[in-house]
Amino acid sequence: RMSTHGPREPPCLPALPLIGSLLSLQSPHPPHVLFKELQLKYGQTYSLKMGCHNVIIVNQYVHAKEVLLKKGKTFAGRPRTVTTDVLTRAGKDIAFGDYSATWRFHRKIVHGALCVFGEGSASIEKIVCAEAQSLCSVLSETAAVGLALDLSPELTRAVTNVICSLCFNSSYCRGDPEFEAMLRYSQGIVDTVAKDSLVDIFPWLQIFPNADLHLLKQCVSIRDKLLQKKYDEHKADYSDHVQRDLLDALLRAKRSAENNNTAEISAESVGLSDDHLLMTVGDIFGAGVETTTTVLKWAITYLIHHPQVQRRIQDELDSKVGEDRSPKLSDRGTLPYLEATIREVLRIRPVAPLFIPHVALNDTSIGDFTVRKGTRVIINLWSLHHDEKEWKNPELFDPGRFLDNEGTGLIIPSSSYLPFGAGVRVCLGEALAKMELFLFLSWILQRFTLSVPPGHALPSLEGKFGVVLQPAKYKVNATPRPGWERHKCQAC
Ligand code: HEM
Numbered sequence: 001r002m003s004t005h006g007p008r009e010p011p012c013l014p015a016l017p018l019i020g021s022l023l024s025l026q027s028p029h030p031p032h033v034l035f036k037e038l039q040l041k042y043g044q045t046y047s048l049k050m051g052c053h054n055v056i057i058v059n060q061y062v063h064a065k066e067v068l069l070k071k072g073k074t075f076a077g078r079p080r081t082v083t084t085d086v087l088t089r090a091g092k093d094i095a096f097g098d099y100s101a102t103w104r105f106h107r108k109i110v111h112g113a114l115c116v117f118g119e120g121s122a123s124i125e126k127i128v129c130a131e132a133q134s135l136c137s138v139l140s141e142t143a144a145v146g147l148a149l150d151l152s153p154e155l156t157r158a159v160t161n162v163i164c165s166l167c168f169n170s171s172y173c174r175g176d177p178e179f180e181a182m183l184r185y186s187q188g189i190v191d192t193v194a195k196d197s198l199v200d201i202f203p204w205l206q207i208f209p210n211a212d213l214h215l216l217k218q219c220v221s222i223r224d225k226l227l228q229k230k231y232d233e234h235k236a237d238y239s240d241h242v243q244r245d246l247l248d249a250l251l252r253a254k255r256s257a258e259n260n261n262t263a264e265i266s267a268e269s270v271g272l273s274d275d276h277l278l279m280t281v282g283d284i285f286g287a288g289v290e291t292t293t294t295v296l297k298w299a300i301t302y303l304i305h306h307p308q309v310q311r312r313i314q315d316e317l318d319s320k321v322g323e324d325r326s327p328k329l330s331d332r333g334t335l336p337y338l339e340a341t342i343r344e345v346l347r348i349r350p351v352a353p354l355f356i357p358h359v360a361l362n363d364t365s366i367g368d369f370t371v372r373k374g375t376r377v378i379i380n381l382w383s384l385h386h387d388e389k390e391w392k393n394p395e396l397f398d399p400g401r402f403l404d405n406e407g408t409g410l411i412i413p414s415s416s417y418l419p420f421g422a423g424v425r426v427c428l429g430e431a432l433a434k435m436e437l438f439l440f441l442s443w444i445l446q447r448f449t450l451s452v453p454p455g456h457a458l459p460s461l462e463g464k465f466g467v468v469l470q471p472a473k474y475k476v477n478a479t480p481r482p483g484w485e486r487h488k489c490q491a492c
């Protein structure tokens, strides 16, 4: 037996059979579940070969934190893949772009713009509350005529308008054809970029005419036209003196780089080309819509399954906010059970169960395993959030896990919890998403009780795997709570 001290590679799966099962659409389990199960045979951290690429799968938080935090910079790379190259003009965005000065610069601009227009300021609260108001009137109109409603388009429009406001200083009305087109192309992108996140590790797939790739290219081209239109409009009435939104912030950075256009720093060389600006705003717009909407849909799915949780949130709202005013951000500290529910939704159905793959930029290690430069690392957040050693009954929806013994203080009961990632690649929209989730859910639950229409089955808890894990479509009855019948809702 060899010494146990020398460098050691993680256990490697026999490559071909596994690839077969991943590619097969008949595979009974989505990749995050399969990767969790494979731990039983290969250990918590193992590797596989996909085409010519080494991929390490991490299923435990100790190794996940080593990758994301302790060695965050070493693992900050992103792989180039066929589909993400189509989406992002070969990685000229933040999320799928490789670690570089350009990437860092764009993160900084977005972060700054979100602080000015979002997070710290009162304006984001106003925007979200206006959208919550409009969402609630649609719910109450539908309830008044006794109809059940697929909430998805309404939730998406509310969330889209928030990010639209931050990115483009614009918003959509109900039935706006541009919004309808956006819904279609974005779903097309989620379905294809997503499906391929593992499959497109094989570059040869591109050679075959591939229906998914075709759909993706079509959807991306529609998206690009929309982005280009917003960009042209912004350029036409840009002024150095007013900064209306993220796109203005990006334009300002570009102008200022162009003005001191010395040999070393040109707008192109720091990554402020038109392509880079468009791809960055495309990322934020896309992430801003698809992630928050997905969490809201999961939250509602679980609330329908657990009416007692819904009732407890409503009791908390009744006693802390009352019925004479709407919830505001400053109520967040007084509504721990709602906050715990949001945390539990993010645990049990993580938006991005495999994150986006990371890449080792140098020879390095994870735990005792050596890792060679260029190795891809997939953090299986599903395993972290469903680890039986860390979470009692992980498939049980129980917001109480995130409360202390008195039931009033919020806690994070396990380190095996990273809904937004961590370290240099941590989510850029965490604060924004949390504000939106809190405000939308508190407004809805103050006014309505959600349930399945009589005779309908409870909605499925099984997600559709992709770049985001989406719940299935279903209809909901939103019953106005006593005191929140139509007249009042419109007056407030
Ligand atoms: C990245 C979660 C909302 C923008 C990520 C990652 C996760 C995540 C897990 C990947 C981290 C990694 O690869 O290591 C979430 C969840 C959200 C949410 C759970 C909602 C509840 C948002 C929103 C925005 C956003 C609203 C936009 C404002 C981004 C960006 C990245 C990212 C740009 C890429 C960061 C990078 O690679 O440098 N998010 N996100 N996210 N998120 Fe979010």
Ligand code: PLO
Pocket: 095, 185, 186, 187, 189, 190, 193, 223, 282, 283, 284, 285, 286, 287, 290, 291, 351, 352, 355, 356, 467, 468
């Ligand atoms: C969603 C569909 C949009 O049309 C394009 C888009 C852009 C950014 C992506 C987002 C999609 C899915 C969720 C992603 C986000 C960047 C960061 C975020 C992957 C594909 C997460 C959760 O990591």
